[in-house]
Amino acid sequence: MLKVISFTICPFVQRITAMLEAKQLPYEVEYISLSDKPQWFLDISPNGQVPVLVTEDNTALFESDAIAEYLEDKYGAMQPELSxxxxxxxxxxxxxxxxxxxxxxxxxxxxxxxxxxxxxxxxxxxxxxxxxxxxxxxxxxxxxxxxxxxxxxxxxxxxxxxxxxxxxxxxxxxxxxxxxxxxxxxxxxxxxxxxxxxxxxxxxxxxxxxxxxxxxxxxxxxxxxxxxxxxxxxx
Ligand SMILES: N[C@@H](CCC(=O)N[C@@H](CS)C(=O)NCC(=O)O)C(=O)O
CATH class of the missing domain: 1.20.1050.10 (Glutathione S-transferase Yfyf (Class Pi); Chain A, domain 2)
Structure with a gap:
């Protein structure tokens, strides 16, 4: 299942979870503390920031723009007919x-x-x-x-x-x-x-x-x- 590494009030995360909801994709969320980032998170997040999306193939994606485009490419675009x-x-x-x-x-x-x-x-x-x-x-x-x-x-x-x-x-x-x-x-x-x-x-x-x-x-x-x-x- 898709997994989002999150911080509760982060707007960059909410953009991604809103897309997941709009696309009706199942996902789980793991919350971390940004003032005490766990090592496993630093190991998969080159910019040290949330959101990180762990894909169904277990690949960690970072940067919300990249994650948003991935969701569009992988699970169908919200507006498929666009030029x-x-x-x-x-x-x-x-x-x-x-x-x-x-x-x-x-x-x-x-x-x-x-x-x-x-x-x-x-x-x-x-x-x-x-x-x-x-x-x-x-x-x-x-x-x-x-x-x-x-x-x-x-x-x-x-x-x-x-x-x-x-x-x-x-x-x-x-x-x-x-x-x-x-x-x-x-x-x-x-x-x-x-x-x-x-x-x-x-x-x-x-x-x-x-x-x-x-x-x-x-x-x-x-x-x-x-x-x-x-x-x-x-x-
Ligand atoms: N450019 C990043 C920005 C993400 C971002 O700023 N996340 C904040 C939380 S809202 C964060 O992780 N801050 C912790 C830090 O910068 O150390 C993206 O689009 O994913």
Whole structure:
């Protein structure tokens, strides 16, 4: 059986587990501590990072882009009819999403309003680009799920959690991205691609008292659009 080596709140892992769920492939997950990586993991992960996918032939694959392409090649593409150009475009939009995983982690980790402002702006630049692409279909460029939807799923899932838990909406003003987010969350893939204790771990890390998103209630308070001129009374 396929096996994913994972860290509970890692978005790169979630992209891969979401693909496995979308393709309805059976897999098991082994969680490791990133602050105390086991030697067996270092032996199979040249970059020392998760995800690692151990294939049915017992080959260890690393780097989420490579793993995502492997799953497409080995188990059937999500959009089998794409031209070479459309595949390249999909890869590029997927990359724009995955390139922002750590930007979102940074924004969520902000300890001050100033940090949150600066970091959300970077993240929102990517959502703004998406806003210009969306609108014709249910998902990214089709009424069927694609690689691009899987690459953006962790960002959209986390934006939804942050809005529900803190009132701060990374997607404020992006109506098409919000519709896309709703369509993707409606599939149930976001919940199915994380572990049962995901919310507990996520809250413990990003919504603790140290983090501005944990400390403040942003409902009726600073928003990404007003944050420049905002004197937060909510913190
Ligand atoms: N480029 C890698 C990035 C993966 C990544 O950054 N994973 C993080 C966890 S979310 C990690 O393993 N960090 C541990 C480390 O860098 O030592 C990929 O796409 O797979």
């Amino acid at each position: 070479v150009e459309q595949k390249a475009i999909n890869r590029a939009w997927s990359y724009l999403g995955t390139k922002h995983y750590l930007v979102q982690c940074g924004a969520q980790s902000s300890r001050t309003i100033e940090d949150l402002k600066e970091r959300s702006e970077k993240l929102r630049n990517a959502f703004e680009k998406e806003e210009g692409q969306l609108g014709k279909h249910r998902y990214f460029n089709s009424d069927e799920l694609s690689m691009v939807d899987m690459a953006w799923l962790p960002l959209l899932h986390r934006a939804d959690i942050i809005r529900r838990e803190s009132g701060y909406d990374f997607l404020e003003g992006f109506s098409k991205v919000k519709a896309w987010q709703a369509a993707i969350l409606d599939t149930g893939l976001a919940e199915r691609s994380v572990s049962e204790d995901f919310m507990e771990k996520f809250r413990g890390f990003y919504l603790s008292e140290e983090r501005v998103l944990g400390r403040c209630d942003f409902t009726d308070c600073c928003t990404p659009k007003t944050i420049n001129a905002c004197e937060p009374a909510c913190c």
